[in-house]
Amino acid sequence: MENPINKKEFVFTRESLKKKFRWSEFLSEKIITGVAFLSITIIVLIFFFVFKESIPIFYAKKKEPVKVETIQKQEQYGGESEQSQTNSSGQEQYGVTTNDTMMIENQARVEDTIVHGSDQATFKSLTGKQWLPVSDNPRYGLIPLFVGTLKITLIAMLFAAPIAILAALFSAAFAPYWMREIIKPAIELLAGFPSVVIGFFALMVMASFFQNIFGYDGRLNAFVGGVAMALAAIPIIFTITEDALTAVPRTYTEASLALGATRWQTALFVTLPAATPGIFAAVLLGIGRVFGETMIALMATGNAAMISANPFESVRTLAATIGAEMAEVVFGDTHYNVLFLIGSLLFVFNFSLNALAEFYVKGKLVKRFQGKQS
Amino acid sequence: MSRKKTITGGLFIGATAFSALLIIAIIIILLVVIIIGGKSTFSWEFLTAFPEDGMMKGGIFPAIYGTVLLVLIMSVAAVPFGTITAIYLTEYAHEKSILAQTIRFAVRTLATVPSIIFGLFGLGFFIKFIGTGMDDAFLGGQLKWGQPNILWASLTMALLTLPVVIVSVEEAIRTVPRELREASLALGATKWETIKRIVIPGSRSGIMTGTILAVSRGAGEVAPILFTGAAYYLATLPTSLSDQFMNLGYHIYIMATQSANVDQTLPIQFATTMVLLLLTFTLNLAAVIIRSRLRRKAK
Numbered sequence: 127m128e129n130p131i132n133k134k135e136f137v138f139t140r141e142s143l144k145k146k147f148r149w150s151e152f153l154s155e156k157i158i159t160g161v162a163f164l165s166i167t168i169i170v171l172i173f174f175f176v177f178k179e180s181i182p183i184f185y186a187k188k189k190e191p192v193k194v195e196t197i198q199k200q201e202q203y204g205g206e207s208e209q210s211q212t213n214s215s216g217q218e219q220y221g222v223t224t225n226d227t228m229m230i231e232n233q234a235r236v237e238d239t240i241v242h243g244s245d246q247a248t249f250k251s252l253t254g255k256q257w258l259p260v261s262d263n264p265r266y267g268l269i270p271l272f273v274g275t276l277k278i279t280l281i282a283m284l285f286a287a288p289i290a291i292l293a294a295l296f297s298a299a300f301a302p303y304w305m306r307e308i309i310k311p312a313i314e315l316l317a318g319f320p321s322v323v324i325g326f327f328a329l330m331v332m333a334s335f336f337q338n339i340f341g342y343d344g345r346l347n348a349f350v351g352g353v354a355m356a357l358a359a360i361p362i363i364f365t366i367t368e369d370a371l372t373a374v375p376r377t378y379t380e381a382s383l384a385l386g387a388t389r390w391q392t393a394l395f396v397t398l399p400a401a402t403p404g405i406f407a408a409v410l411l412g413i414g415r416v417f418g419e420t421m422i423a424l425m426a427t428g429n430a431a432m433i434s435a436n437p438f439e440s441v442r443t444l445a446a447t448i449g450a451e452m453a454e455v456v457f458g459d460t461h462y463n464v465l466f467l468i469g470s471l472l473f474v475f476n477f478s479l480n481a482l483a484e485f486y487v488k489g490k491l492v493k494r495f496q497g498k499q500s
Numbered sequence: 501m502s503r504k505k506t507i508t509g510g511l512f513i514g515a516t517a518f519s520a521l522l523i524i525a526i527i528i529i530l531l532v533v534i535i536i537g538g539k540s541t542f543s544w545e546f547l548t549a550f551p552e553d554g555m556m557k558g559g560i561f562p563a564i565y566g567t568v569l570l571v572l573i574m575s576v577a578a579v580p581f582g583t584i585t586a587i588y589l590t591e592y593a594h595e596k597s598i599l600a601q602t603i604r605f606a607v608r609t610l611a612t613v614p615s616i617i618f619g620l621f622g623l624g625f626f627i628k629f630i631g632t633g634m635d636d637a638f639l640g641g642q643l644k645w646g647q648p649n650i651l652w653a654s655l656t657m658a659l660l661t662l663p664v665v666i667v668s669v670e671e672a673i674r675t676v677p678r679e680l681r682e683a684s685l686a687l688g689a690t691k692w693e694t695i696k697r698i699v700i701p702g703s704r705s706g707i708m709t710g711t712i713l714a715v716s717r718g719a720g721e722v723a724p725i726l727f728t729g730a731a732y733y734l735a736t737l738p739t740s741l742s743d744q745f746m747n748l749g750y751h752i753y754i755m756a757t758q759s760a761n762v763d764q765t766l767p768i769q770f771a772t773t774m775v776l777l778l779l780t781f782t783l784n785l786a787a788v789i790i791r792s793r794l795r796r797k798a799k
Contacts, residue, residue: 135592147624149692150692152693154692155592156586158588158592158655161584161585161588161590162584162592162603164581164662165585165606165666166606168659169606169609171611172613173622175624176617176624179623179624185501272602289522292515292516292518292519293516293520294520295518296513296516296519297520300513300516300517305520308524309520309523309524310791312523313523314784314788315781315788316526318713318717318718318720318780318781318783318784319527319530319777320720320721321720322720322749322753322776323530323534323720323752323773323776325753325756326534326753326769329756329757330537330756330766330769330770331533350691355686357526360523364523366678372583388505388509390513391509394512411612415612418613418616420615420616420723420726421723421753424753424757425757433779445723448619449616449618450620452619452623452726452727453715465620469617469620472614472617476614476617477609477613480609484605484608
């Protein structure tokens with residue numbers, strides 16, 4: 127202890143232990159951290175810029191006085207063009223059932239009550255039942271678009287969720303190793319199919335195929351679009367469900383098997399319930415995918431904005447509306463702003479779905495596997 | 501065990517197996533139908549010729565050229581930034597730090613944002629904000645950058661494919677053994693030197709997978725470029741970044757929905773779809789193979 131020789135060489139002071147400052151290290155770390163912020167920045171910028179372009183809607187009332195003089199005229203034109211619009215859309219939808227005619231009458235009545243909403247998108251006109259942005263008396267009612275989007279999401283999920291979840295269960299619980307090695311890459315390949323290819327397939331092949339089976343009139347409708355979208359949603363639901371199923375601790379399944387349960391009982395009554403939050407997240411993300419899918423909706427749904435519960439009727443989704451109309455719209459027009467508003471709504475909806483899947487569900491899953499909550 | 505239960509179990513397992521087979525059957529049917537539909541029109545000339553007679557005849561060369569150019573510019577933008585973000589997440593950030601978790605959340609959100617929103621963002625941010633701003637500042641208001649072109653379309657697409665790159669590279673970096681890093685540090689290399697000499701070379705295959713997947717995604721997406729640069733028909737190939745371009749996916753969409761005579765051009769549509777499908781399929785297959793090798797190595 128008291129040996130004074132060489133003592134100095136082995137003394138580690140605070141100073142000598144400090145990392146040497148190097149510019150290259152400092153810069154590389156700062157640059158890398160800076161770049162990593164990019165993804166956050168992009169999210170913020172996306173929201174800001176998409177929302178920014180829709181802001182003028184909320185100031186639209188200021189324009190109103192200027193247009194008062196022309197309202198009388200517009201009403202006239204609006205009525206006429208309205209007539210032709212419904213006619214042409216009626217032709218497009220081929221089969222106009224009694225239900226529809228009633229609807230059109232209803233719409234006509236509604237139209238009379240909101241004629242004055244010429245070119246502003248107020249809250250009232252945005253919640254209207256008609257989407258007629260390019261007529262002489264434009265109306266920006268988002269309700270039919272919402273109904274169409276929800277309808278197609280529902281149809282897509284009815285197909286995609288059971289198939290994907292069962293297939294994931296097969297892959298995680300029953301399939302032998304070599305089969306799993308085929309199924310998983312195959313699903314990855316399906317995930318890589320461009321949506322425009324699926325849309326084309328739906329438009330050219332599936333539409334005729336289903337028409338032959340069900341014998342409805344309009345080739346393109348919510349059902350065809352929904353089934354096509356299911357193809358896009360299956361890979362997402364499958365992958366996340368599979369992850370959730372394989373994350374269930376082995377002890378769970380082993381305990382169940384040890385108690386005498388068979389493999390299928392274990393899979394159905396132990397593994398599947400344990401992974402519910404993950405499966406829920408998978409379905410949420412699948413819904414998000416379908417909700418925002420543009421190309422399939424554009425190509426396979428017929429794109430007529432109407433409110434109906436019949437799955438074999440044409441629909442127009444929110445995303446398809448943006449895709450179809452943005453190219454022809456006048457920059458800065460109310461129509462342009464409304465399309466950006468739809469974009470903001472889509473973004474907010476998708477963001478919330480993702481956040482819900484991320485925080486609520488994953489938190490729950492982790493807690494459950496740690497045994498804090500049954 | 502009772503007989504009834506055995507039957508239920510058999511049915512249940514059968515249902516799951518059927519679902520899995522159904523998915524594989526759908527993939528095969530889709531591939532086969534598109535290939536049968538496009539095979540007869542597909543030829544070397546189809547790939548290398550320009551469209552003729554108002555797109556009724558001829559090839560799709562400009563669309564292929566435009567798509568390749570798009571994914572090239574996109575990769576130049578997306579791959580470096582994606583790789584650096586992945587390096588930050590694996591090497592610098594603490595797993596549990598709020599910043600790292602926020603970035604991860606942002607990346608996942610970015611991956612789920614509908615592609616049409618990227619199109620709107622490209623229009624609102626790149627074209628109207630940056631493009632018009634550049635025109636006002638450098639060209640005195642003359643319209644050059646403030647309109648759809650290939651640069652803005654590629655950058656929009658780069659944002660869309662950024663998460664793809666990040667996720668792939670991150671996965672690859674995690675397969676670089678800890679011991680290698682520690683050995684490098686023990687020999688006196690600094691952190692940055694270790695990353696440059698050990699981590700990045702070790703995850704080269706992951707960066708490649710990420711690039712391939714991003715290219716495949718970028719080649720197939722249409723919604724983001726609908727109004728940021730894709731054109732219906734151009735007689736000349738794009739020569740500068742401020743030109744518009746033709747694109748395979750957009751070509752399919754336009755031909756199938758807005759062409760003057762859909763039935764007459766049907767063979768061309770099928771052949772174009774086949775080209776796009778085979779292109780993305782091959783790229784994805786390559787990525788799957790590289791990745792499965794990587795995963796085996798990691799085990």
